[in-house]
Amino acid sequence: MSKAQLLKGIRDRLDESEGERLSPYACLSRNAIRKNEEEKVRMGHRQSFSLDTDRILHSLAYSRYIDKTQVFYLIRNDHITHRVLHVQLVSKIARTIGRLLRLNEDLIEAIALGHDIGHAPFGHDGERFLSELSLDYGLGHFLHNIQGVRFLQKIERKGKGWNLTLQVLDGILCHDGELHRQALYPENNKDFKALEQEIREKQENPQKDLSPMTLEGCVVRMADTISYVGRDIEDAIRLRVISRSDIPQDCRRVLGDTNGTIVYTLVEDLVSNSLDKPFVCFGKQVGDALRKLKAFNQEKIYVSEKIKKQTPKIKLMFRLLFQKYIHDLESGNESSDIHREFLEGMSEAYKAETPPAEIVRDFIAGMTDEYFLAQCQKHLFPQMSPSPL
Secondary structure (H helix, E strand, C coil), X not given: CCHHHHHHHHHHHHHHHHHHHCCCCCCCHHHCCECCCCHHHHHCCCCHHHHHHHHHHCCHHHHHHHHCECCCCCCCCCCCCEHHHHHHHHHHHHHHHHHHHCCCHHHHHHHHHHCCCCCCCCXXXXXXXXXXXXXXXXXXXXXXXXXXXXXXXXXXXXXXXXXXXXXXXXXXXXXXXXXCCCEECCCCCCCHHXXXXXXXXXHHCCCCCCCCCCHHHHHHHHHHHHHHHHHHHHHHHHCCCCCHHHCCHHHHHHHCCCHHHHHHHHHHHHHHHHCCCCCEECCHHHHHHHHHHHHHXXXXXXXXXXXXXXXXXXXXXXXXXXXXXXXXXXXXCXXXXXXXXHHCCCCHHHHHHCCHHHHHHHHHHCCCHHHHHHHHHHHCCCCCCCCCC
């Protein structure tokens, strides 16, 4: 027996064992669906969702998490949560829940690590600015969950994409942790046609609430909320945006007033109410307290004037940089950074099928905060010329 056959045999036994040890409501690795069949995947030693995790980890978009804002931007504080830490926390919390519910942890990890890959620089503010520009140019709304699917399937690897499984892409698309749900029921029997239809519907109506097709996707969506709601409070307290005593008293009584206590309470409640069920849910008391705590965060943290002083300047820079790149594309300026650092080597299909405004949106959406500011410094700010000799 060859080494390849030996390893394939191990993978087959792992696939078989999932049916014995996982919940009947879990998504098994052998049921993974890819748009394009790959012989090396079918005959390889890695299980399907584990392979997707590897592909996400090795994507260029994943590496850019390191300098993407979570909530607080343009603040020098090494202890404030960045996007890279947030996705790691989501992954850990979701895998903990998944283990207790006997779900597929490989699928959970892939969705969790990829769920925010489509975020623009400067968090949800940047997302909003890009969405306004997209509407101005007739592209429809810009949403980070849709962009995450787009990056992974159509832009990564110079337009080849990663050919990820339907279940992972669906989980990324449907992860809306900002939209509150006390219970989540998976919508089974989706296919790639349904995925494309949901993307179109979400782009037309950003408030449309999509349900993941797997229980694992539902867990990641709940874990997204669990991971950020208390952590954002701790960051806001550290930056003196709020004080701990500002947390609503009934929320403190039910959930606690520290991130650790809030996470522990939410995980315990979710697991105890979801065990051996085809859905995941919080109990009513905890679910109501969580909804109220999210509303508190929205009012006292996310729109606080204390952290939004630079927002108008950032918004203007988005517009000016967008217009600059549009001009570069339309004028054929191949020395532009959008050519040299994004379009160079890109597939002919991507360049032929993507209008200039969408190319610009893809380029800006992929930027880190630091790269965005460097581009603004380079192109929008007056430069000092050397003195003549």
